Amino acid sequence: GGIVLAAGGIVLAAGGIVLAAGGIVLAAGGVVLVLLNFYMWLVVLEFLAGVAVLVKQSRLNFISHKLQIFCSL
Structure with missing residues (x-):
């Protein structure tokens, strides 16, 4: 019995x-x-920041382009 118990x-x-x-x-x-979630958020934030920069740049380019046309008149 002891062997079975052991x-x-x-x-x-x-x-x-x-x-x-x-x-x-x-x-x-x-x-x-948790790390993957954190990394995903970093990627998403970086992507959004990149988009924001692109939008800002394109807007600046658009404005400067309009100014160039205006100045050349």
């Missing part, structure tokens, strides 16, 4: 180790997801 205890301990390992993997996955 074997059961070993199986339970092994199961606990597997669960702990699974918990570590989940925690690591959570960290990776």
Whole structure:
């Protein structure tokens, strides 16, 4: 009987180790997801900043172009 109990205890301990390992993997996955989210936000913000710069530049170009036409008259 004692051997069966000991074997059961070993199986339970092994199961606990597997669960702990699974918990570590989940925690690591959570960290990776947070980092990916952060990175995605950075990319989105950079993209928006780039668009804003392009819009500003094109507006400036448009204005300067109009001024050139006006000055050449």
